[in-house]
Amino acid sequence: MKLTFRPYELELRHPFTISGFSRTSTPLTLVELSHEGFTGHGEASMVPYMGESHQSAALFLNKVDAKEFHYPFDYTRIGQYLDSIAVGHPAIKAAIDIALHDLDGQLQNKPCWQLLGSDLANMPVTSVTIGIDTPEVILKKTHEAINEGAKVIKVKLGRDSDKTLIDTIRSVTQVPLYVDANQGWTDLQESLDMTHWLKEQGVQLIEQPFAKANIDANAWLTERSPIAIIGDEAVQRLADVDKAAGAYHGINVKLMKSAGMHEGHLMIKRAKGLGLKVLIGCMSETSCATLAAAALAPQCDWADLDGPFLTRNNPYALPEFKDGKWVLNGDAGLGLKG
Numbered sequence: 001m002k003l004t005f006r007p008y009e010l011e012l013r014h015p016f017t018i019s020g021f022s023r024t025s026t027p028l029t030l031v032e033l034s035h036e037g038f039t040g041h042g043e044a045s046m047v048p049y050m051g052e053s054h055q056s057a058a059l060f061l062n063k064v065d066a067k068e069f070h071y072p073f074d075y076t077r078i079g080q081y082l083d084s085i086a087v088g089h090p091a092i093k094a095a096i097d098i099a100l101h102d103l104d105g106q107l108q109n110k111p112c113w114q115l116l117g118s119d120l121a122n123m124p125v126t127s128v129t130i131g132i133d134t135p136e137v138i139l140k141k142t143h144e145a146i147n148e149g150a151k152v153i154k155v156k157l158g159r160d161s162d163k164t165l166i167d168t169i170r171s172v173t174q175v176p177l178y179v180d181a182n183q184g185w186t187d188l189q190e191s192l193d194m195t196h197w198l199k200e201q202g203v204q205l206i207e208q209p210f211a212k213a214n215i216d217a218n219a220w221l222t223e224r225s226p227i228a229i230i231g232d233e234a235v236q237r238l239a240d241v242d243k244a245a246g247a248y249h250g251i252n253v254k255l256m257k258s259a260g261m262h263e264g265h266l267m268i269k270r271a272k273g274l275g276l277k278v279l280i281g282c283m284s285e286t287s288c289a290t291l292a293a294a295a296l297a298p299q300c301d302w303a304d305l306d307g308p309f310l311t312r313n314n315p316y317a318l319p320e321f322k323d324g325k326w327v328l329n330g331d332a333g334l335g336l337k338g
Contacts, residue, residue, distance in 0.1 A: 026284035040103025042095035075262035097260025105333030125324035127154035151324030158184020180207035250277030287316035
């Protein structure tokens with residue numbers, strides 16, 4: 001087994017602004033694992049607030065012994081091995097896990113979605129995200145999303161301009177909306193009033209309204225909201241799923257938080273067992289991580305896998321997208337094309 005990697009800077013089509021900060025690119029580390037003539041591809045999308053970087057990824061990967069990846073892969077054992085190297089670092093662990101799944105599929109000549117037990121007939125539509133911006137730029141982003149085939153738009157909220165942003169989008173389209181407050185709400189009654197207003201605007205879910213540590217406020221709103229409240233920053237890995245029960249209606253699973261496809265799959269199954277809904281989401285990602293998450297998307301209630309639409313130097317081919325959904329096929333592994 002041979003492991004190689006390289007840094008990559010993923011450029012965003014527009015400055016991406018949420019309640020706390022803005023950025024124009026995202027550092028990635030692209031990972032390859034080769035075995036018996038096949039090569040699996042993985043990706044770490046290291047958004048700044050998660051604390052990973054090209055430097056931390058290189059330091060971690062230089063400690064990894066690829067001889068630990070015996071075939072057939074024991075993903076639980078491999079996850080424990082990676083966690084033993086260092087705590088945290090979920091994105092670079094995800095890159096390894098994704099590459100292993102891609103390689104596994106190629107060795108078995110099966111697509112990853114089949115290895116994970118997904119039914120493509122249940123593929124949900126995926127939303128396309130619009131960050132916080134001026135009304136003029138919001139209109140431009142909305143038109144771009146619709147032109148690319150979006151059937152759902154996800155809106156970043158958390159500032160005083162929230163209603164203006166929604167009104168601007170509604171001036172040109174009536175497609176369903178998801179919203180993400182990114183922990184930006186602070187007042188209970190104002191937030192409850194906002195949920196009722198958002199429901200009138202066709203919003204179907206709200207991600208992480210209050211700070212992730214403020215369990216009581218999130219639970220209070222969940223109990224009263226007419227819209228599904230989804231835990232995002234509060235739910236990172238498998239151990240966090242049980243804590244979400246009672247505090248949220250559902251969770252947002254992201255491979256860059258869950259350390260990859262294996263644990264993401266476990267999180268989905270655990271959430272379903274607890275009666276929680278599941279949104280599968282993403283960071284700023286290329287087609288590689290998008291295909292990895294899309295392999296699990298049919299097991300989820302909603303999808304927000306729009307990375308390739310928000311970037312401009314995706315190093316891989318764009319997967320097929322039709323009727324607002326990613327279209328997977330029978331290609332072995334992820335089905336990634338150069």
